[in-house]
Amino acid sequence: MRPGEVLLSALRGVTANKLRSVLTLLGVMIGVAAVILLLAVGNGSARQVAASIEALGTNTLTVRPESGATAGSSTRPLTVAVTQELGRAGLGHVGTVVPEVDASATAVAGTVSETGTQVIGTTPAYFTTSTATIGSGQAFPDAAARDAVIGTTLAQELFPGQSPVGRSVSVAGIPFTVTGELAEQSSVGFQDPNSEIVAPLATVQADLSGYGPVSDVLVSATSADAVTQAEDEVTIELDQLLGATAADQPFTVNSAGTLLQTRQASAQSFTVLLAAVAAISLLVGGIGVTNVMLVTVTERTREIGIRKAIGATRGAILGQFLAEAAILTLTGGVLGVVVAVVGAQFPVDGTTPVIVWSSIPMALGVSVAIGLFFGVYPAARAAGMRPIQALRTI
């Protein structure tokens, strides 16, 4: 038979048992689509993490006190006074040093109250060093005034439809005057940076947090290239100021670069996890296809016997089953790719999947190979039988 005829007769074979063919097709389709989609989701979330960390700025360092200090440690705590000394040390690659103290309080304006609002006490340099910038109004002066700059989400909730600038907000029962509103920021972690209150350092210490260690110190390097030197200088200077050693260090210094690396590593392991799930779904899909193919061929062993008895060669029978398996698996595979490409257009929980193009031939190749092998191998066995053996099969 010519190739066209083989294909035509295979098509008839495929349509002869519609339900089974559709199930096979579905198995391949779901397997292929799952692999491509899951990898796309992992890839998408990794890219999103990278993008949001880059938004942090690449020339800032974050110094954070280690909460669980080593027992018997003789080091001084990282207080505001220490950060002021660090700022005055005149380190060659360090620009500004911005201490932050954190508190959590209830913010009230009129009848609206927001519990658990994060209050950051810091210096006005915060607005130029961190990613939080003034959107409207202005920063507060560097003094112990009860002034505050609030995030956009909080502003919307406390003063719906109005500008918050010049209004009064009560924080833990203490009235603050809103001098400005932060520009909208993208979210990196679990906390929404758009619902925080930024107030002068001295005010927050006096009214809310007390005079303990700082929660964060932002240090800007003089340029993006100087981040590594600045990191070394800050570490050495702080070791001296706190009486710490490399073995007993009550703080960590992170650059946006290291943060990026950690986050990307976690995103990577997330992708690997998704890939494993995808591989399993491909395997399960493959087993489904194998099953259907085995049943199909076993059921048709008698037909193979009839065909051999009237003169079909082994090659002709193999060609027929190969063509049937190819039609089923290729159609299913291509449908799977279409489903995955269409599905990747829709965001999953805020993450837009980004298709890893190399996953398409991989998924397609594996499922088609499985389908072809298990479609053809049992047929090859049946075609190799003496016709009478195949004919005796029920």
Add this chain to the structure above:
Amino acid sequence: MSVARHPSAAPAPHDTAIELLGVHQVYGSGDGAVHALRGIDLRVHPGEYVAVMGPSGSGKSTLMNILGCLDVPTHGVYRLGGTDVRLLGEDELSRVRNRDLGFVFQSFNLIQRMTALANVALPLAYAAVDARERTRIASAALERVGLGDRAQHTPVELSGGQQQRVAIARALVMEPTLILADEPTGNLDSRATQDVLDLLDSLADEHRTIVVITHEDDVAARAHRVVTLADGRIVADAPRPAGAPRPAGAPRPAGPSRPAGAPRPASAPRAEDAPLRRPTGQGTR
């Protein structure tokens, strides 16, 4: 045509359609081995119409499967038209089954999801006959067996007798020299049996070699020669028991088993033979 009746006679090889020498068939091994055939010597000449009889378990079907190249004997020589079948490769055997043999089974063995026409055309497809020619030849074969109007029916839409006639059309479509029928009427009622036997008679009249397995006397009565098997051996080999041997091609008297006045199948005239041409392509021999 003069036909030698005795296997002991030694005609020239090309004058022999089938030659079996010392054929044994053993299934299994050791104590559980089953000896289905225990030394069969048989010679069938071109144009002979042979019935093989015997009780069940006598090895009839095993013999038939070997003749049809569906199975290979454990020992012994099988020459088909002078060619030793053991020397043929897998694909050559397929060609022999395709071009030189026409097999009719007790259970019809039609492919259920294909129409009668497609079933009949299938051997032509494996012989690489082009599609239009295939349809023409297969339609002519269906006409010949009186089923021209059932071409588009699938086997489930046909009666047993009709299915067997489709199977005979399929066996005829490649114009084989040897037609093998394994209990062709075993699953049919008496009316359908007559139709099938009449068809076999008309094929015998065309000097085709026919071997038919049966345990029914009225089937054997149509043959020129009756070979009886028992326990894997040939126990009798004689011209047909009922009436005198009928030379092939001579006008046929109404057989004793044929009901008086039973018509031959209306659409099986021999004039229909003309369109049944052997398809293009070379035979194996």
